[in-house]
Amino acid sequence: MAAAQETVLQIDLNAMAHNYRFIRSLLKPETKLLAVVKAFGYGSDAAEVAKFLEELGADYLAVAYTNEGVALRNAGIETPILVLHPQPINFKEIIDRCLEPSLYSPRILRAFAKVAKDQNQKNYPVHIKFNTGLNRLGFWENDVDFIVEVLKPAPELKVKSIFSHLAASEDENEREFTLGQISNFKKIASEIKSKLGYEMMMHQLNSSGVLNYPEAQFDMVRCGISLYGYGNDPKFNKELKPVASLRSVISQIHMIEPNETVGYNRAYVSKGYEKTATIPIGHADGISRNFGNEKGFVIINNQKASIIGNVCMDMIMVNISGIDCKEGDEVIIFDKDHTAEDAANLIGTISYELLTMVSQRVKRTFLR
Template sequence: MPKAQETVLEIDLKALKHNFQYLKSKLQPSTKFLAVVKAFGYGSDACKIAKYLETLHVDYFAVAYINEGIALRKAGIKTPILVLHPQAVNFKALIENCLEPSLYNAKILKEFITATSIENQKNYPVHIKFNTGLNRLGFWHNDINFINKTLSLTKTITVKSIFSHLAASEDLNEKPFTTNQIKDFKTIAKNFEKTVGYKPMLHICNTSGILNYPEAHLDMVRSGIGLYGFGNSEIENKNLKPIASLKTIISQIHLIEKGESVGYNRAYKSDGLQKTATLPIGHADGIGRQYGNGKGYVIIKGQKAPIVGNVCMDMIMVNITDIDCKEGDEVILFDANTTAEDLAETANTISYEVITAVSQRIKRTFIE
């Protein structure tokens, strides 16, 4: 693999394939697989990721917002796309691009029916979300009669799936709560089918649901973070491969004498003769200010170099006093060995935040 010559996010499509096949191996052959590619494919490249996953015959994609789905369609993606949090102002564009909305309350349901009526649609596929404990979005179990009555007054939409979202599937200490969510959803599904008169697809499992609750795989599962190489546990992390490596280079090396400061607000002051390296990456690239002043580190020549001083918009400085390196040498912020999860732990956050924060101005390269 060539050494970085600038700040770059390397995306390993072979690792993506490995993760997909590993997660798929947990399922029954009849269970469909939905790949979540929201937030630029968890900070990578949603269009490139989706195109590759189409070659692996993924059954569905999911995005958070309508503009994300439109970008996939413009890139040539033909696979069905579920929009998890659509906004009514964009419903016309959603319909024009054959995207499928999640409808989660009375207001959004009625507004989408109005939109499909205006656009002369018939049996447009929608997905009804139920709240079973996450308390974020979703109808309640006692809304089924209202949904049925509303559906009975229109021919413009049809329910392709009903689904819910597990709140703590990665935490086995919360197994009773998760088991109860699954039980509630199965009851909702049974009542929905009985009331509405037909059976839509059912799905509730996220990545940790796939790994920890095989009894809840149902008709389809949804995986986001797992595809990108993280299993929300030490055991499962070993079975998955992080697909992204964030690399940069050393722009300049400074010799700092005792008492000299580094960076804005003189936040770091040397307690002796030290060497620092300045790197061309900063908080505008996703390395937040919480990583400054020793909380975060980078890898140079296989050694940890702590971040010193405040993170700047376009640069960070690191302590390289004990590292034999030179200007132009490669620097790793995270990769398959020192992962985004490792970096996240230094600032008491999670891998999701680290990888999705990587700025779109950073060059992406792909390994196939």
């Protein structure tokens, strides 16, 4: 891996292939794998990642919003794409671009059925989302009769899958609750299949669900964060390889005297003669201000350099006293050894947030 000469997010597709194959190794041969590529592919590059996952053999892709699915179609992606959180204003475009909507409420179901009928569709694939305890999106168990009432006389729609989402699949302390969700989902699935009179796919497991509840694979699983190298558990993290590495360079080095201040609001005061480095990455690039004032650090020549003062929009300053380095040297914000999860723990957040916060202005490079 070449040293960074500017701020860059390096995407290791070889690592993604490893993660994909590890996940597949946990699945039954007949279980389909849906790869989640929302939020620019968890902060990487949705189109490049989706193309690669398509090559690897992913059965489905999923995005949150319609425009994300449209961008993938524009990039030439042909794999079925599930839109997890569509809005009625997008329904015609969903049909035009052969995207498959999650229908999660009476309002959304009625609205999509009307658009599909107006567009003269027949058996258009839709996915029905049920709420089994996350209490975010989804029909309730007692909505089954309403759903059947709308769908039975509607030849324009065909249910491709029914699905739900686990609330705490990574938390062993919530195992009883999770098993209750799984049991409830089975009951709902049996009822709706019986009343509609045909089979459809079932899926409920997310990444942690795949790792912790293999008995609930059903017909398909939905994997997001695990494809990008994180398993929400040390025993699974060791089986996965982080895909994204965020790197930058030292722009300038300063020698400062005792009691000099660094950065906005003079937030850092030097304790003696110190050496600082300025790095071209800031909160506009995804480095939270919470990392400032020595809560976070970067790696320079295998040594930790604390972030000092307030994080600026386009820059951070770090203390390099005692570190042998020079202007132009590489700086690691996170990589496979100093992971996004490690960095996230410093400020009480999660790897998902750090990964997806990386700004689109940061250059992406790919290894494969």
